[in-house]
Amino acid sequence: MQSFLKTLKSVACAAALVAFAGSAQGEANIVQNTQSFEMPAHLGPTLRWTQRINGLCGQKCQNGPRQMYSASFEDTLLVAWMAVDEGDPWKQYGNVSTFRVSEDGQFEKVGDVSFDGKCDAVYGMATNKDGSIISILCEGAPASELLPGAVDLLETVRTPDCNEDWEGRCYPIGHYAKTDSPLYLFEYTGGQVTDAPDKIVRINHAIGGWRYGHHELLLNEAEDTYFVHLKVTAGPSADNRHEGLTHFAIARTPEYKYVKVTDGWGCGPGHVPANRMAYNRANDMWAELCTLDWCESPKQYQNWKCEGITWFTVPGVTQDPQKCKYEGTQLLGLDHPAKSWELSGGGAAILSLGDDGWLALAAGPGYPAADPKPETIGFMRLPLTVPELLPRGITEEIPIYVEQNGSKVTYEEFTRFEWSWLALPEPDPSRAEHKRAGLANMAYFSTQGEDSERLLVGWSPSIEFQGITSEYVVSEVDRQGRLRGEPMTLKSAGWGEDNLWATMPSSGCVVFPFAWTGDGPGSNYPYENDESEASDYPTALHMTSLCPGTEEQPPLDDTTDAPPDEERWPTPEVDTSAGESDGGCGCRAISSQPKARATLLQVLTRLTARRGAPGPRLRSSR
Numbered sequence: 001m002q003s004f005l006k007t008l009k010s011v012a013c014a015a016a017l018v019a020f021a022g023s024a025q026g027e028a029n030i031v032q033n034t035q036s037f038e039m040p041a042h043l044g045p046t047l048r049w050t051q052r053i054n055g056l057c058g059q060k061c062q063n064g065p066r067q068m069y070s071a072s073f074e075d076t077l078l079v080a081w082m083a084v085d086e087g088d089p090w091k092q093y094g095n096v097s098t099f100r101v102s103e104d105g106q107f108e109k110v111g112d113v114s115f116d117g118k119c120d121a122v123y124g125m126a127t128n129k130d131g132s133i134i135s136i137l138c139e140g141a142p143a144s145e146l147l148p149g150a151v152d153l154l155e156t157v158r159t160p161d162c163n164e165d166w167e168g169r170c171y172p173i174g175h176y177a178k179t180d181s182p183l184y185l186f187e188y189t190g191g192q193v194t195d196a197p198d199k200i201v202r203i204n205h206a207i208g209g210w211r212y213g214h215h216e217l218l219l220n221e222a223e224d225t226y227f228v229h230l231k232v233t234a235g236p237s238a239d240n241r242h243e244g245l246t247h248f249a250i251a252r253t254p255e256y257k258y259v260k261v262t263d264g265w266g267c268g269p270g271h272v273p274a275n276r277m278a279y280n281r282a283n284d285m286w287a288e289l290c291t292l293d294w295c296e297s298p299k300q301y302q303n304w305k306c307e308g309i310t311w312f313t314v315p316g317v318t319q320d321p322q323k324c325k326y327e328g329t330q331l332l333g334l335d336h337p338a339k340s341w342e343l344s345g346g347g348a349a350i351l352s353l354g355d356d357g358w359l360a361l362a363a364g365p366g367y368p369a370a371d372p373k374p375e376t377i378g379f380m381r382l383p384l385t386v387p388e389l390l391p392r393g394i395t396e397e398i399p400i401y402v403e404q405n406g407s408k409v410t411y412e413e414f415t416r417f418e419w420s421w422l423a424l425p426e427p428d429p430s431r432a433e434h435k436r437a438g439l440a441n442m443a444y445f446s447t448q449g450e451d452s453e454r455l456l457v458g459w460s461p462s463i464e465f466q467g468i469t470s471e472y473v474v475s476e477v478d479r480q481g482r483l484r485g486e487p488m489t490l491k492s493a494g495w496g497e498d499n500l501w502a503t504m505p506s507s508g509c510v511v512f513p514f515a516w517t518g519d520g521p522g523s524n525y526p527y528e529n530d531e532s533e534a535s536d537y538p539t540a541l542h543m544t545s546l547c548p549g550t551e552e553q554p555p556l557d558d559t560t561d562a563p564p565d566e567e568r569w570p571t572p573e574v575d576t577s578a579g580e581s582d583g584g585c586g587c588r589a590i591s592s593q594p595k596a597r598a599t600l601l602q603v604l605t606r607l608t609a610r611r612g613a614p615g616p617r618l619r620s621s622r
Helices: 003-008 153-157 386-392
Strands: 017-025 030-038 050-052 069-073 076-084 092-101 107-114 121-127 134-139 181-188 199-207 215-219 225-237 240-251 257-259 274-280 285-292 306-315 327-335 346-352 358-364 376-382 394-401 409-416 438-444 455-460 473-477 483-489 510-514 540-548 588-590 597-599 618-620
Touching: 030 107, 030 483, 069 121, 069 510, 076 121, 076 510, 076 540, 092 134, 092 540, 121 225, 134 215, 153 199, 153 257, 181 225, 199 240, 215 274, 225 274, 274 346, 285 346, 285 358, 306 346, 306 358, 306 386, 327 358, 327 386, 346 438, 358 438, 358 455, 438 510
Parallel strands: 092 121, 121 215
Antiparallel strands: 017 030, 030 540, 069 076, 076 092, 092 107, 121 134, 134 181, 181 199, 199 225, 215 225, 225 240, 240 257, 240 618, 274 285, 285 306, 306 327, 346 358, 358 376, 394 409, 438 455, 455 473, 473 483, 510 540, 588 597
């Protein structure tokens, strides 16, 4: 097969505390603490037909609780989670719990707030530095009346006297139909979450359809503008659904109104298994990392189907939109597997590095023999804006299949960018026989925010069908995406793929929630079915902190030159020789055996950097 395709293959704490898993400090100089808290309701399961970058879970989603969102300020952590309705287990409603987190990562639950009757779900949250502004995205019930006292921001952009047959046509792009659920912004200015927000603003009315993608919210440095990043539907009727992504800015002062910073479209065409977002405080900019069931040249794959990781930068309201124009480009194209149940990877997280730009994390293509994929994770250092990245591309020819069976092939010049992929060690055979990597996550690992020299990355090397795993590995990493210190396997703890980590500003500890049945992650979670009852689901929420040791860890080992194409996908037991650094992009990963090491290979994957033609970025749902 051609080189391109070869490379792709290629409330009191004492009352709430249920169990304390203890602390563990390994050679990674990372201190783990996991505590369990009894919640006021049963934690809802993943909804049917949820799709993530590891695949689609279908009718029987058993991969854990529904997605959770977290936000932090000072020593306070907020966790948004969904509870099962006691009277109707098919229904869920949103909750927010508040925790205090000590300097050494100990949790104390200080409050629970239920939004039963207001929010069918709660999603992304945003805070300022001292918590004097706390904001939550709330999904209202379908066809419900406007919540009492709400500012109806959506109606301010409706075309006057609009008589279109599709209500969505009465709004500018990004503000669609009324056939789905409304989305509200709840804002608090008193330092805590209560069941009565200080402000309620309806910002969208297009939440529904298949369960993929994310609903994220961030607040800018000046604390006067929100940026919202949503997976949405777009009518025109209940029987004809189109689904995709939108983003927009909202000025919170002096009054709530939409701010035009882009055309309203999201990262690109297609459905969106994942959309992640970050804010750059030093330069007042937002960035998005999206995974799409689309790429810029699907005919580079024999089945004409592909996934794509797209990067998008958006200027803040203080930026000159002409000087700092927003752009979007594809960072990686991936072959779409024959079945959607196990996808080929995608974007996992993006962090701001201030004036140094951004760091992107993805699950990527595996070893040629790996089936299913993905099999590894990797990083890309990104400049501040997309136009700065384009000159870094490497142009070469890739195959274009002019017939879907691949019987006729032409070639076309494309541009690819450089990712640094880890040659991950074999997973622990005592935990699972599966050798599929994923569930990648990343966060700052110090109190310095986007100026942090220390970051933390995590993954699972052995996820099963639906992303179920009991093995979670974490490692310190630097701003280049190079491992530092010894990776560490967590003890009876983990996270969901939808659940981004948070960093505690007061301590630099990385924190995250999760729920499971049994003694630890890895067992099937109860799924929605006609015989289910609320009591079938657990009430214990497990909170984990990973705190940095006293010293920044040294590089894992000397770096090595990236090997030639034919050697870029060795078996995991690769050579352990050291060599000269190749531009500072390589380092070493640890094998599953103590002190045994496998080389971190800098693998250059193929993709196109050229932007697609303008046009609709929503496609018909499956």
